[in-house]
Amino acid sequence: MSGLAATVVYGEALVDDFSTEQVVGGAPFNVARHLAAFMAPQLMVTRIGNDRAGQLVRAEFERFAMSEAGLQVDAIEETGRVLVERGPKGHRFTILPNQAYDFIDRAQALASVEAVEPGIVVFGTLAQRNETSRATLTALLRASRALRFLDLNLRDGQVDERCVTRSLQAANMVKVNEEELQVLFQWYFQIRPEDPPLGADEVRTSCQALLQMFSLDALVVTLGHRGSVYFGSDGQVLMHRDNPAPPFVIDTVGAGDAFSAIFLLGKVRGWPLELALGRANEFAGAICAIPGAVPRDLGFYDQWMGRWR
Numbered sequence: 367m368s369g370l371a372a373t374v375v376y377g378e379a380l381v382d383d384f385s386t387e388q389v390v391g392g393a394p395f396n397v398a399r400h401l402a403a404f405m406a407p408q409l410m411v412t413r414i415g416n417d418r419a420g421q422l423v424r425a426e427f428e429r430f431a432m433s434e435a436g437l438q439v440d441a442i443e444e445t446g447r448v449l450v451e452r453g454p455k456g457h458r459f460t461i462l463p464n465q466a467y468d469f470i471d472r473a474q475a476l477a478s479v480e481a482v483e484p485g486i487v488v489f490g491t492l493a494q495r496n497e498t499s500r501a502t503l504t505a506l507l508r509a510s511r512a513l514r515f516l517d518l519n520l521r522d523g524q525v526d527e528r529c530v531t532r533s534l535q536a537a538n539m540v541k542v543n544e545e546e547l548q549v550l551f552q553w554y555f556q557i558r559p560e561d562p563p564l565g566a567d568e569v570r571t572s573c574q575a576l577l578q579m580f581s582l583d584a585l586v587v588t589l590g591h592r593g594s595v596y597f598g599s600d601g602q603v604l605m606h607r608d609n610p611a612p613p614f615v616i617d618t619v620g621a622g623d624a625f626s627a628i629f630l631l632g633k634v635r636g637w638p639l640e641l642a643l644g645r646a647n648e649f650a651g652a653i654c655a656i657p658g659a660v661p662r663d664l665g666f667y668d669q670w671m672g673r674w675r
Contacts, residue, residue: 369486372407377493379469380446381419390426393490393519393623396659400627403667404635409482411436411475413466419445432659436478440466468496475502484512491525507536516540517626523671527553534580541586541626573597588625593647606643620659625650
């Protein structure tokens with residue numbers, strides 16, 4: 367990968383631990399796997415344990431032909447796990463503390479990134495809950511002039527306003543869903559969920575205020591089956607509503623990660639903004655029609671690669 371502009375993806379690789387099976391996941395890892403499937407140069411910087419769950423993660427690196435240059439192995443801490451309990455009202459998730467991805471080593475991370483030319487650095491918030499990984503991310507961002515893309519995945523009990531504020535200040539571009547945008551409005555503008563719904567002009571004004579408050583170049587808001595909207599610091603607002611719904615929805619797990627991956631793929635390949643939004647919307651919808659966050663059959667990607675070549 368040396369000499370090639372790469373998308374560096376920083377954060378958690380983990381397993382969702384069901385009672386019957388373990389499924390590899392983690393929002394940043396999902397983004398990296400999609401990019402790898404489309405043969406976009408990428409470097410996943412994460413940390414796993416020397417355990418069975420770690421072997422499952424490594425198997426996914428191999429399955430997607432991903433470089434292990436940014437993959438760290440912890441001799442003490444376990445690979446990240448999320449306990450998933452199925453119930454009549456849906457799934458209940460327990461994100462375990464003190465996992466390997468909380469201790470991403472700074473020196474190893476910087477060394478792996480120095481071997482590539484980062485064009486984009488992608489990061490979230492879960493891997494910032496511990497000081498070690500948070501400091502490593504800060505050092506990585508300071509060492510690079512790449513575009514900084516924050517995929518804001520808010521997890522209950524895992525992230526606070528201070529962490530989000532720090533992340534927004536570090537980013538150039540941010541992607542959120544509607545629920546996350548509402549949280550930002552509540553924190554920074556005291557707009558509460560029980561307040562009367564904002565009109566379209568008020569939403570636009572508030573989003574522009576966020577851009578100015580944090581010196582962002584752009585804010586992308588995903589709207590589920592209704593598409594997505596892009597707010598630029600230059601005042602540009604682009605809504606993409608032509609979002610063909612999948613024939614059926616199995617689950618929405620990983621849809622946001624899929625959107626981010628294809629939007630970033632568009633940035634790497636120079637697609638026009640509207641085209642990137644449309645393709646990201648369409649691909650995210652297709653992910654909703656399969657079980658899990660990424661396809662088990664890599665042939666799933668063939669149709670998209672053929673159409674987008």
